[in-house]
Amino acid sequence: xxxxxxxxxxxxxxxxxxxxxxxxxxxxxxxxxxxxxxxxxxxxxxxxxxxxxxxxxxxxxxxxxxxxxxxxxxxxxxxxxxxxxxxxxxxxxxxxxxxxxxxxxxxxxxxxxxxxxxxxxxxxxxxxxxxxxxxxxxxxxxxxxxxxxxxxxxxxxxxxxxxxxxxxxxxxxxxxxxxxxxxxxxxxxxxxxxxxxxxxxxxxxxxxxxxxxxxxxxxxxxxxxxxxxxxxxxxxxxxxxxxxxxxxxxxxxxxxxxxxxxxxxxxxxxxxxxxxxx
Amino acid sequence: xxxxxxxxxxxxxxxxxxxxxxxxxxxxxxxxxxxxxxxxxxxxxxxxxxxxxxxxxxxxxxxxxxxxxxxxxxxxxxxxxxxxxxxxxxxxxxxxxxxxxxxxxxxxxxxxxxxxxxxxxxxxxxxxxxxxxxxxxxxxxxxxxxxxxxxxxxxxxxxxxxxxxxxxxxxxxxxxxxxxxxxxxxxxxxxxxxxxxxxxxxxxxxxxxxxxxxxxxxxxxxxxxxxxxxxxxxxxxxxxxxxxxxxxxxxxxxxxxxxxxxxxxxxxxxxxxxxxxxxxxxxxxxxxxxxxxxxxxxxxxxxxxxxxxxxxxxxxxxxxxxxxxxxxxxxxxxxxxxxxxxxxxxxxxxxxxxxxxxxxxxxxxxxxxxxxxxxxxxxx
Amino acid sequence: xxxxxxxxxxxxxxxxxxxxxxxxxxxxxxxxxxxxxxxxxxxxxxxxxxxxxxxxxxxxxxxxxxxxxxxxxxxxxxxxxxxxxxxxxxxxxxxxxxxxxxxxxxxxxxxxxxxxxxxxxxxxxxxxxxxxxxxxxxxxxxxxxxxxxxxxxxxxxxxxxxxxxxxxxxxxxxxxxxxxxxxxxxxxxxxxxxxxxxxxxxxxxxxxxxxxxxxxxxxxxxxxxxxxxxxxxxxxxxxxxxxxxxxxxxxxxxxxxxxxxxxxxxx
Numbered sequence: 001x002x003x004x005x006x007x008x009x010x011x012x013x014x015x016x017x018x019x020x021x022x023x024x025x026x027x028x029x030x031x032x033x034x035x036x037x038x039x040x041x042x043x044x045x046x047x048x049x050x051x052x053x054x055x056x057x058x059x060x061x062x063x064x065x066x067x068x069x070x071x072x073x074x075x076x077x078x079x080x081x082x083x084x085x086x087x088x089x090x091x092x093x094x095x096x097x098x099x100x101x102x103x104x105x106x107x108x109x110x111x112x113x114x115x116x117x118x119x120x121x122x123x124x125x126x127x128x129x130x131x132x133x134x135x136x137x138x139x140x141x142x143x144x145x146x147x148x149x150x151x152x153x154x155x156x157x158x159x160x161x162x163x164x165x166x167x168x169x170x171x172x173x174x175x176x177x178x179x180x181x182x183x184x185x186x187x188x189x190x191x192x193x194x195x196x197x198x199x200x201x202x203x204x205x206x207x208x209x210x211x212x213x214x215x216x217x218x219x220x221x222x223x224x225x226x227x228x229x230x231x232x233x234x235x236x237x238x239x240x241x242x243x244x245x246x247x248x249x250x251x252x253x254x255x256x257x258x259x260x261x262x263x264x265x266x267x268x269x270x271x272x273x274x275x276x277x278x
Numbered sequence: 279x280x281x282x283x284x285x286x287x288x289x290x291x292x293x294x295x296x297x298x299x300x301x302x303x304x305x306x307x308x309x310x311x312x313x314x315x316x317x318x319x320x321x322x323x324x325x326x327x328x329x330x331x332x333x334x335x336x337x338x339x340x341x342x343x344x345x346x347x348x349x350x351x352x353x354x355x356x357x358x359x360x361x362x363x364x365x366x367x368x369x370x371x372x373x374x375x376x377x378x379x380x381x382x383x384x385x386x387x388x389x390x391x392x393x394x395x396x397x398x399x400x401x402x403x404x405x406x407x408x409x410x411x412x413x414x415x416x417x418x419x420x421x422x423x424x425x426x427x428x429x430x431x432x433x434x435x436x437x438x439x440x441x442x443x444x445x446x447x448x449x450x451x452x453x454x455x456x457x458x459x460x461x462x463x464x465x466x467x468x469x470x471x472x473x474x475x476x477x478x479x480x481x482x483x484x485x486x487x488x489x490x491x492x493x494x495x496x497x498x499x500x501x502x503x504x505x506x507x508x509x510x511x512x513x514x515x516x517x518x519x520x521x522x523x524x525x526x527x528x529x530x531x532x533x534x535x536x537x538x539x540x541x542x543x544x545x546x547x548x549x550x551x552x553x554x555x556x557x558x559x560x561x562x563x564x565x566x567x568x569x570x571x572x573x574x575x576x577x578x579x580x581x582x583x584x585x586x587x588x589x590x591x592x593x594x595x596x597x598x599x600x601x602x603x604x605x606x607x608x609x610x611x612x613x614x615x616x617x618x619x620x621x622x623x624x625x626x627x628x629x630x631x632x633x634x635x636x637x638x639x640x641x642x643x644x645x646x647x648x649x650x651x652x653x654x655x656x657x658x
Numbered sequence: 659x660x661x662x663x664x665x666x667x668x669x670x671x672x673x674x675x676x677x678x679x680x681x682x683x684x685x686x687x688x689x690x691x692x693x694x695x696x697x698x699x700x701x702x703x704x705x706x707x708x709x710x711x712x713x714x715x716x717x718x719x720x721x722x723x724x725x726x727x728x729x730x731x732x733x734x735x736x737x738x739x740x741x742x743x744x745x746x747x748x749x750x751x752x753x754x755x756x757x758x759x760x761x762x763x764x765x766x767x768x769x770x771x772x773x774x775x776x777x778x779x780x781x782x783x784x785x786x787x788x789x790x791x792x793x794x795x796x797x798x799x800x801x802x803x804x805x806x807x808x809x810x811x812x813x814x815x816x817x818x819x820x821x822x823x824x825x826x827x828x829x830x831x832x833x834x835x836x837x838x839x840x841x842x843x844x845x846x847x848x849x850x851x852x853x854x855x856x857x858x859x860x861x862x863x864x865x866x867x868x869x870x871x872x873x874x875x876x877x878x879x880x881x882x883x884x885x886x887x888x889x890x891x892x893x894x895x896x897x898x899x900x901x902x903x904x905x906x907x908x909x910x911x912x913x914x915x916x917x918x919x920x921x922x923x924x925x
Contacts, residue, residue, distance in 0.1 A: 014740040014744035029773045127676075233460070255770040354783075515887070
């Protein structure tokens, strides 16, 4: 009903917007990472300076985001798996109602919640101490890299779990039930039958989470902006304190590179297994 | 359904138009590069006072955040409109370092000679800002001082010098906290004080002359600071240090004296906490009122600053309500205050302490180099 | 065995509940705490004086609440303005390289957005768009673009073609068909996309941090400032205000996003 020409015409405004507000600044950031703005010319000066000042933070960012992704994946499989294979009706009902709460809570709110919750004398430690499981002197603050990981996991697990549980629910149940009838334990069914079939969905969810966590500024700023911290904080700092876009863009370039590495590993994996990643 | 949505947008559009119409009356735009309390000072006290005296004016204040980063934001905002006829910011409140840069770049105007209160500020900070001559361009809003806050219930014999502090943190790992250099000036002040204590050439660092080679002699002091950092807890900001003391997570840390007293007055801080100034001293700074060179309402801006630096306002607003040291000379303010309020300012840090151990921040270029060296050699 | 299994399940669920609701409860307590300092485990006194401080007319909280809502509304408007035609073309039209276009809109999700945001800020500086509502709305629109376009595409794709053909056979012009059949049928999906974009805009932090500050302050920025200044009460109250629409949307998402639309997202 709509011709090719008018289709292109209709999609044009969205494409123009995307071009101006995403592709253009993206190209700008890639290019300007190599620009020496002080003396002019092109080169690796910004990268040398970025590594000189922030090599610890770069490593730290990679570790935090990777670790968070792994934990999110584990929890998502556990939640999705129980929702698919669990048999206790009450538990299923409670879990289904419970796990999604943080889904749309903004990162900045999550960071504020965790900031007071995970502090040395915050609510978490207070409760653990009053249950007698820990001596007051053993209480430690979690507002360092652990706090960042906890906040990321808290906020992102529901998203991946929602995708995973959805994909699991859409699976054909007959194989699962047949295996169950043959007496296979549920854990084995989960890892040998269910997870392989939803691996693509899981990976997509995890990669999206990985990219999101790579660019969150509020959480590291609020939980732990000290050394070492995530490179998002350093980018904001270079710009706010020195208007140094060169080093900030070099750090941005590094964050793209870290994302690209993950995507590449995933794609390679897909090729090796003979499957086609979606 | 569609008409409902249309209505929603129509009313939103009306609100927007109404909001811009409200802008049409005389609005004095103040940009403050300081912590929230400095913004509150204008929102809750000075702004309403000015509006009361000048009924056809409204004061609009924008806070750009603490530290030099907050003032940098103002500097960039003004620079971005350099080519315009009139600039949209009438009064700026900035740190010494960035005010100096703005004077050098010709972004400010001289106004102090035109206002009555201009003669009331004669301290050297109203003439030079970290090595830059700013005579005539600035009026100090207040002076503030950093000091070490501690909990006397938990620290019976607080360290009185940086050497003692080093020993103390080694014995009490994690009990001392500061906010590094990225989040607010109290951590920067602590770092500067560390350099004064251990880098040598203290006088040159503060008063010049600038020597680009000097930074090569800092390695020992920076390495010691790196080792010292192993034993401290990092806090998330000026307020974060106070907050962590409040939560019992640290028992000692560098803070701004004014914030400390304000928090105590608010009931947000344990009233038992105390302050001290260790040998050889810690930096303090004024915040400056200045007027951009092409401020749209320069006349009103001068009026605003004259009000802000009058002895009555300095007494009631700056000292009594917000616990800062006055910006104009003390003798003009002391008379306008009851003795009790005046003495409260000097409960823990005596005037003699302040005279002997209250230092300025390092000279502009040294200051930049110290911060960069910190990132390179201490935190990475 | 069953008892043991039930107990383990119950304990795990309790831990999960603690992990999810513990931080939220903590925030609720903070929002009504008047004085609370070490070593007290709970506030020494409660009250609403900080609520008054947040909602006082001259305070910046009310202003940022209005800015947030206004920006979110205009972001929805801007998104729908580009997403409805694009969704129509992608879901209904005969667009060449359709998959390529669909994936193109996914691109912003594939790059860490912070580096893009700081360069948008720099470009906007040159255009005088920094610190303006328009600038912030544009940044929020691009954030929500993939969702608005994809959901709109799915919504139009889910419309039954036979109904449109029936209307066309009765002599209705293409535009009349669109207005009377296609659009009303796609409306629930479009509403879902609008609500989703509204929420994204309301919660957006990084883009506003670079483009809006200091002139345009939204609720997330206010929360951030209050938190960094150690005003936990004010931060908690702001967090609560932001929490309500987020949790509400989570609880009712299925009502907004019908499964027939959901099944077509990204296909």
